[in-house]
Structures are given as C-alpha cells and as structure tokens.
Amino acid sequence: MQLEVRGLSKSYGFAWALRDIDLELHGGDSVALLGPNGAGKTTLLKALAGLLRPTSGEIRFNGTSLRQGSARLRSTIGLLSPNDHLYEKLTAEENLRLFFALYSRKEKNGDIRGALDAAGLADWSGEYVAALSSGMKCRLSIAKWLLLEPKLLLVDEPYGVLDGGGVDLLEDQLKNVCRSGGIVVMATHDVTRAAAFCSRAVILRRGKLVFDEAKRRPWESFYSAVDEYRPRGEAWPS
Amino acid sequence: MTEIEQKRRPGKILGVLALLSVAAGLYFALIKAPPDAYQGEVQRIMYIHIPSILTAYLSFFIVFVGSCLYLWKRERRDDILAYAAAEIGVLFTALTIVEGSIWGKPTWGVWWTWDARLTLTALLLMIFVGYLMLRSLIEDPERAAVSGAVLGIIGFLDIPLIHMSVYWWRTLHQPPSILRPDKAPWDNVHPSMLIALAINFIAFLLLYFYLLSLRIRVGETEERIRTKTLEGAA
Amino acid sequence: MRWTNIDREEKHGLPEPDRLLLWKDLLLELRRRESLLAMFFFGALLLFIFHFALDVRPEKAADMAPGLLWLAVVFCGTLGLMQLFQAERENRCLEALLLSPIDRAVIFVSKVFFNLILMVMLEIVIFPLFWVLFNLTAWDRLPMIFLYGLLGTVGFCVVGTLFSALTLGARGREILLPLLLLPMLIPVVLATIRGIEIVLQAGDFSEALPWLHLLIGFDVIFSTAGILVFEWIVEP
Numbered sequence: 001m002q003l004e005v006r007g008l009s010k011s012y013g014f015a016w017a018l019r020d021i022d023l024e025l026h027g028g029d030s031v032a033l034l035g036p037n038g039a040g041k042t043t044l045l046k047a048l049a050g051l052l053r054p055t056s057g058e059i060r061f062n063g064t065s066l067r068q069g070s071a072r073l074r075s076t077i078g079l080l081s082p083n084d085h086l087y088e089k090l091t092a093e094e095n096l097r098l099f100f101a102l103y104s105r106k107e108k109n110g111d112i113r114g115a116l117d118a119a120g121l122a123d124w125s126g127e128y129v130a131a132l133s134s135g136m137k138c139r140l141s142i143a144k145w146l147l148l149e150p151k152l153l154l155v156d157e158p159y160g161v162l163d164g165g166g167v168d169l170l171e172d173q174l175k176n177v178c179r180s181g182g183i184v185v186m187a188t189h190d191v192t193r194a195a196a197f198c199s200r201a202v203i204l205r206r207g208k209l210v211f212d213e214a215k216r217r218p219w220e221s222f223y224s225a226v227d228e229y230r231p232r233g234e235a236w237p238s
Numbered sequence: 239m240t241e242i243e244q245k246r247r248p249g250k251i252l253g254v255l256a257l258l259s260v261a262a263g264l265y266f267a268l269i270k271a272p273p274d275a276y277q278g279e280v281q282r283i284m285y286i287h288i289p290s291i292l293t294a295y296l297s298f299f300i301v302f303v304g305s306c307l308y309l310w311k312r313e314r315r316d317d318i319l320a321y322a323a324a325e326i327g328v329l330f331t332a333l334t335i336v337e338g339s340i341w342g343k344p345t346w347g348v349w350w351t352w353d354a355r356l357t358l359t360a361l362l363l364m365i366f367v368g369y370l371m372l373r374s375l376i377e378d379p380e381r382a383a384v385s386g387a388v389l390g391i392i393g394f395l396d397i398p399l400i401h402m403s404v405y406w407w408r409t410l411h412q413p414p415s416i417l418r419p420d421k422a423p424w425d426n427v428h429p430s431m432l433i434a435l436a437i438n439f440i441a442f443l444l445l446y447f448y449l450l451s452l453r454i455r456v457g458e459t460e461e462r463i464r465t466k467t468l469e470g471a472a
Numbered sequence: 473m474r475w476t477n478i479d480r481e482e483k484h485g486l487p488e489p490d491r492l493l494l495w496k497d498l499l500l501e502l503r504r505r506e507s508l509l510a511m512f513f514f515g516a517l518l519l520f521i522f523h524f525a526l527d528v529r530p531e532k533a534a535d536m537a538p539g540l541l542w543l544a545v546v547f548c549g550t551l552g553l554m555q556l557f558q559a560e561r562e563n564r565c566l567e568a569l570l571l572s573p574i575d576r577a578v579i580f581v582s583k584v585f586f587n588l589i590l591m592v593m594l595e596i597v598i599f600p601l602f603w604v605l606f607n608l609t610a611w612d613r614l615p616m617i618f619l620y621g622l623l624g625t626v627g628f629c630v631v632g633t634l635f636s637a638l639t640l641g642a643r644g645r646e647i648l649l650p651l652l653l654l655p656m657l658i659p660v661v662l663a664t665i666r667g668i669e670i671v672l673q674a675g676d677f678s679e680a681l682p683w684l685h686l687l688i689g690f691d692v693i694f695s696t697a698g699i700l701v702f703e704w705i706v707e708p
Contacts, residue, residue: 013379014467051567053380053707071573078571085568087496087559089503101492102572128503309704364655372652375642385638388701389652392634395697396656399690403659406682407666 001027001062001151001181003048008057010043010207017043019207021057027181030174032194034187034226035204041187044204045154048185049079061152075103078150082138082161086129092116092140093125096147103148111147119143119169134161142166142173153177155186159193171197191226249451256448259441266434283341285434289442290334291355294362296446297327298394301369305390308383317383318457320390324369326449331363354408361400365393489574493582498589500559507555508590511548515598518544519605533606538668541602542624542661545595549628550650552590553636556583561640566706576703580633584698587629595621610672617668620680623687624664630694631656637705663687 005023009016018040025031033041046052048059050066059066061073079085086095096112105111116125119139129137138161145153158170174184174197188194194201203211203226267285274281304320307313338356339349350356369389376382501507522528522540560566569579599618603611635653639645663683670680677684 011468014464016468016471049571051570071575074571075573079567081564084564085571086563087500087565088562089500089559090496094499098492098496099568099572102489102569102574104488104573309701361655361658364651368648368652368655371648372639372642375644375648377643378641381641384704384707385641388634388638388705391701392631392694392697393656395693396659399659399686399693400655403662403686406686407662 001183002060003152003183004058004060005048006058006060008044008047008059009055010040010047010052011055016207018047018054021209023202023209023212025183025185027183028178029200030178030184030198031186032188032198032201033185033204034189034191034194034201038206039204040207041204042156043207045079045156045185045187048152049077049154050074051079075148076151078145078148078153079156080141080145080153080158081156082141082158083134084141085144086137086140088130089128091126091128092121092132095129095140096144099144100147105148115143115147118146120165135163135166138162139166139169142170146173150177151182153182153184155184155188157187157189159188159190167193249448249455252444252448252451256441256444259437259444263434263438263441266430266437271431271434272428277345280341280344283337285438286442287334287337287341288435289439290330290337291359292439293442293446294327294331294334294359295397296443297323297330298362298366298397300450301327301390302394305387305394308387309391314461315458317387318454318461320387321373322450322453322457324366324390325453326446328363328366328370329449330446331359331366334359335363352408354405357408358401358404361404362397365396369393489578490582490585493569493574493578494585497559497582497586501586501590504559506558507552508593510555511552511590511594512597514551515544515548515594516601518547519598519602523605528606530607533608534610534672537602537606537608538665538672540606541599542621542665542668544598544602545591545621545625546628546654546657546661548594548598549587549591549625549632550653552587552594553632553649553653554646556587556633556636557640566640570706576706577699579706580637580698580702583637584629584633584695587633588626591625591629592622595625613672613675616671616677620667620671620677620684621664623684623691624660624667626691627660627687627694628657630691630698631660634694634698634702634705637702659686659690663690 003023003025005021008018008021008023010018021044033044035041043052047054048066050069053067061069061076064073066073087098090098093112093116096115100107100112113122113125116122119142121136121139121143124132124136129140132140138158153174155170155174159167162170174186177184178199184198186194186198201211201213202209263285267282271282271285273279300323301320304316304323307316308320335356338359342351342356343349369386372389373382373386376385519540522544526536526540528536528540557566560569570576595618599614599621602608603614632653635649635656639649639652642648663686667677667680667683667687670683671677
C-alpha cells in the first residue's frame with residue numbers, strides 16, 4: 001500500500017486551504033496530522049478521502065490516481081469523523097447494516113453483532129443514534145470501520161469525545177489497520193498521545209506542510225518543531 | 239502600444255462595427271423600408287424585435303456550450319463565458335419583452351397578452367434569472383460554477399419542450415380572433431423590408447458579441463485579480 | 473447504469489444499492505414523519521383556500537378542476553422537495569454516501585423513487601378529496617386521471633430531485649427552489665392539466681395523445697439527463 005501526494009493545493013475563492021502538499025506514505029505508517037485550528041487538517045483528510053476536488057496536484061494510491069479511481073478504490077478508504085456519517089433516526093445496528101450492505105460486504109457469523117460487542121455497544125444496538133452520546137457515536141463509527149476494513153483510515157480529531165475505554169478501542173483498531181499493511185492518518189490536537197501512538201508526525205500550518213518527520217530520528221526535533229511552529233497566543237498543544 | 243491596449247484592439251474594432259451597423263440598421267428600418275400594408279408604422283419594431291429574440295436564444299445556447307465545456311475541462315474561461323452569456327442574455331430577453339409589449343399596445347390595445355411568443359420569452363427570462371440567482375446564492379465559488387453549469391445544461395434541454403408545450407397550449411385552444419403574432423404580419427414582402435431585417439440582424443449580432451466581449455473581459459479581470467491574490471498569499 | 477459492486481443482485485428491476493437507500497428513506501420517513509403528513513395537511517388546506525379564494529361554483533368546478541388539482545399537487549410536492557435530502561444533511565450523511573463505493577446516480581434514482589412514492593400516496597388522498605369537496609360526479613374517470621397524473625408526477629419528481637440537490641448549498645433555498653423549478657416544469661404542468669381536462673370531458677386518452685407523448689418524452693429525457701449529471705451536482 002502506497003499513498004503519494006504531489007503538489008496538492010486547494011483554494012476557496014480568495015484563500016488557500018491547502019498549499020503545495022507533498023507527502024509519501026507507506027503501508028504500516030501511522031501518521032499524526034497536527035496543527036492549529038484552521039490549518040487545513042480536515043481539508044487534507046477530505047482530499048485524501050476523495051471528498052474534495054483539489055485545485056491542483058495529485059493523489060495516488062499504489063500508482064492509481066484518486067480522481068480516476070474506481071468504486072473499488074473508494075471502498076478501501078475510510079473517514080472516521082466523530083458525530084458524523086450516522087443516520088440519527090436509524091438504530092446503531094441499522095446504521096451498521098446499511099453501510100455494510102452499501103459496501104457490498106456479505107455478512108457471515110454475525111459480523112455486525114460482533115462489531116457492536118467489540119465496541120461496547122451491545123446493549124445499545126437497538127437504540128436510535130439520536131439517543132447516543134457523542135462518545136458512543138464515536139464508538140459506533142469505530143465499529144463501522146472495524147467492519148468495513150479500509151486500507152487507508154483517516155481519523156478526524158477523535159480524542160475529544162472518547163473515554164479511556166474508547167481510546168483503547170480506537171488505538172487497537174488503528175493498530176490492526178497498520179498491521180495488515182494499511183495506513184492511518186489521524187488529525188489531532190493531542191500531541192502527547194500522538195507522539196506515543198504514531199510512527200510519524202506531520203505539522204500543517206495555514207495550509208502548508210511545515211514539518212514531516214519519521215520516527216527514525218529522535219523525537220526532540222519534533223518537540224522543538226512544535227514549539228517553533230506554535231502560533232503565539234495559541235493554546236495548543238495541550 | 240502596450241500589451242493591454244493591443245489586446246483591446248479587436249474588441250474596439252468590434253464595437254465600432256457594431257455601432258456602424260446599428261446606425262445602418264436604424265436607417266433602413268425607419269427610413270428606407272416602406273410601412274407595412276396592415277399595421278403601418280408600428281410594424282417597424284419587428285426589425286429589432288426579431289433579432290432581439292434570436293440573439294436571446296443564441297445567448298442561451300452559448301450558456302449551454304460554456305457549461306458543457308466547463309464541466310468537461312474545468313477551465314475558468316468557459317465558466318466566465320457561460321456567466322457572461324447569461325447576463326447579456328437577460329438584457330436581450332428583457333429587451334425583447336419590452337419591444338413585444340410596445341408593439342402590442344397599438345396593435346391589440348393591451349400591454350400584455352398570453353400569446354405563445356411573449357409567454358415563451360418571459361419563461362426564458364425567468365430561467366436566465368434563475369441561473370444568475372443560483373450562482374450568486376452559493377457561497378463556494380467553485381460549487382457555484384459547477385451548479386450553474388448543470389443548471390445551464392438542464393435549462394437548455396428544457397427549452398424545446400417548453401416551446402412545444404406553450405405553442406400547443408395556445409393553438410389547440412383557439413382563442414377568439416386576435417391578430418396572432420406567430421403568423422408573420424406581412425403577406426407581400428417588400429425586398430427592402432427583407433434587407434432592413436437582414437441588416438438589423440447582423441447589427442444585433444455584432445452588438446451582442448461586442449457586449450459579450452466586454453463582459454468576458456470583466457470576468458477575466460476578476461479571475462486575474464483572484465489568481466494574483468492567491469499567488470501573493472503567504 | 474454503471475457501478476462496480478462486488479456482488480449485484482437484481483430483484484424487481486431495482487438493483488441492490490438503490491433498494492437499500494430507498495428502504496432507508498422510507499424507514500426514516502416512517503419514523504420522522506416530516507414530509508408526508510405535512511404534505512397531506514397542506515394539500516387539504518390548499519383545496520379549502522382555492523374554494524374560498526376562487527369561489528368555485530358547481531357549474532365551474534369541472535372546468536377548473538384539472539388546473540386546481542394539479543396546482544395543489546405541485547405546491548405540496550415542492551414542500552416535500554425541501555425535505556428530500558434532510559436526512560443526508562444531518563451529520564453529513566451525504567458525505568458518507570459519497571465516500572462509499574456506490575455510484576452517485578444511485579443516490580439520484582433512489583431519491584426519485586422515494587419522492588415518487590410520497591407523491592403517489594399524497595395523490596391517492598388528494599384526488600378523491602378534491603372530487604368530494606368540489607362535488608364532481610365523474611368518479612369513473614378518476615382512475616384514468618390518476619394514471620395520467622402519474623406520468624406528470626414522475627416528471628415532477630425527476631426534475632424536482634435534481635433541483636433539490638442543486639440548491640442544497642444555497643442560501644435562501646426556500647425561495648430559490650420553487651423559483652428555479654416552476655419555469656422548468658411548465659411542460660409537465662401544461663401537459664398534465666390539458667390531458668386531465670381532455671380525459672374528464674371525453675373519457676379517453678385519444679385526443680390527449682400529443683400531450684401524453686410530450687410527458688413521456690419529458691420523463692425520459694430528464695431521467696437520462698439526471699442520471700448523467702447527478703454526480704456533478706453532489707460531487708465535491
């Protein structure tokens with residue numbers, strides 16, 4: 001699995017959201033995408049998910065351009081955004097069933113029940129999503145991507161809503177993706193957790209990639225980069 | 239001559255040609271051509287009414303072409319073309335309605351009638367205006383351009399259907415005998431009337447393309463400003 | 473239609489993803505009850521208002537019936553169109569659908585069918601109600617009129633769904649949607665009203681054939697166009 005981003009830029013009217021992003025990721029990478037609010041993290045994740053048409057530049061998966069990518073390519077990309085992508089008036093189980101079927105997976109041996117159990121939502125499977133708390137909705141999303149087994153899993157700021165058990169669940173899931181040769185890109189504000197979990201860190205600032213470091217080198221350079229690029233008066237990192 | 243002045247030259251030539259041909263058209267329409275046997279002087283407005291409506295339909299066709307090209311290639315200049323054609327199209331369509339109304343008052347005694355032609359022109363105006371409104375009410379400029387392009391295509395596909403339905407509506411229901419404008423009001427066509435019509439038709443085309451080129455230039459300037467701003471951004 | 477699902481079952485003519493999304497929409501409508509009830513009540517209200525505003529006498533009723541009936545359907549339908557993508561707007565579910573491997577046109581087709589089902593249910597109530605309120609006696613003509621109206625409803629649903637999606641991101645959507653939609657629907661409006669008129673008077677379709685062909689042509693052209701362009705409407 002190889003993800004290549006070349007010269008990716010996205011403009012909205014008179015402003016840039018992303019500017020000349022170059023990135024190369026390989027199977028097994030877990031990347032922490034850091035940066036202050038408005039840096040473009042969510043925009044980058046959406047571009048990688050194929051939900052945005054870039055103004056210029058290219059994204060390639062194993063050599064195939066995302067734009068020419070088929071439905072099969074799309075089915076290997078996941079975007080985990082807490083509180084999003086779930087139908088409020090469908091139950092937890094119905095949501096999973098719907099997406100499972102949309103991705104043309106055939107259920108065997110109670111996959112869906114199993115995923116709900118693993119996410120700790122067995123008792124809530126018949127409840128409407130509207131009745132779930134944000135933490136539980138996030139767990140449901142994790143269960144969804146557990147079922148759909150993406151090769152590229154993009155995660156947008158999960159740590160805010162998850163409790164301790166939820167965090168473990170998430171990180172187990174992410175480790176599984178990496179172990180099976182997939183790539184994880186996680187946008188987060190939680191620098192400490194990111195440093196602990198991810199193999200690589202990337203910092204975005206005002207749409208530009210200002211730091212891209214594999215964990216091969218000691219992490220001092222990473223922390224000094226965080227200090228250098230932290231905007232004055234900004235509260236991050238926590 | 240500077241680069242900008244050189245670029246402006248074809249536009250200026252077009253403008254001068256347009257002005258001359260409009261003047262010639264007016265001369266032929268108002269002076270050279272004889273008054274109509276039935277309608278008298280009022281008929282003269284047809285010399286600009288017919289070119290007006292034809293130019294309005296041409297404009298919509300250009301919106302259609304620009305929209306198709308934009309969806310295919312995503313080049314800004316196609317979108318600028320489509321938008322410019324829509325704006326100038328609104329102008330000519332509104333002009334057509336006013337002219338039709340002015341012709342209608344002495345002929346039928348009323349400012350408006352629901353005959354096929356006027357109704358169709360009014361509908362065309364509404365579609366044009368809808369296009370412009372959609373574009374201005376969507377925040378993201380790129381989404382606005384794409385949505386506008388789709389609307390341009392769908393609108394164009396609908397025009398023949400609207401035509402057929404409105405004409406049938408008006409003919410399958412014979413209204414009491416009023417002078418019907420879709421029957422050409424001239425039986426004996428005097429050659430100088432044809433000449434007057436032809437000259438005015440050319441004049442209107444030139445005028446239309448001149449105005450279109452001006453509007454496109456505005457659009458291109460806006461786009462240049464936007465690109466420069468983006469390039470200069472930190 | 474093109475999609476590259478790994479398995480594809482076709483039952484009852486509708487392929488799997490379309491049926492899934494249609495089922496999802498029907499289920500949500502049952503639970504949220506946003507569209508259908510509002511459309512029913514608004515329709516009944518409109519019929520009342522027509523009677524007061526236009527002082528519809530029994531002698532005139534049969535003449536005005538086609539126009540008023542179809543007008544009521546169109547206004548109620550527009551109400552339904554505003555709500556059509558509501559479930560997808562919450563929690564950004566439209567993104568979730570775009571992320572999935574389904575063809576974009578599938579979203580279009582399933583929404584058109586969903587809208588069609590809602591409108592048919594509306595018409596099943598409104599048509600007879602109209603007959604009762606306006607003291608019309610031609611009950612035997614009603615089934616044929618209903619069938620004819622179905623063709624018009626298909627045209628309404630196809631173009632309406634397109635425009636509902638087109639105006640999703642626009643400000644002032646409540647005004648913009650009808651403003652864009654109604655001029656486009658003139659062929660459907662004229663063809664349906666004239667056709668119903670003819671059926672009401674003559675009892676059969678034979679004189680209404682040109683209008684019938686126009687309706688069918690409209691439905692075919694815009695269904696095809698809709699399937700082709702829909703991906704550009706929703707794509708990022």
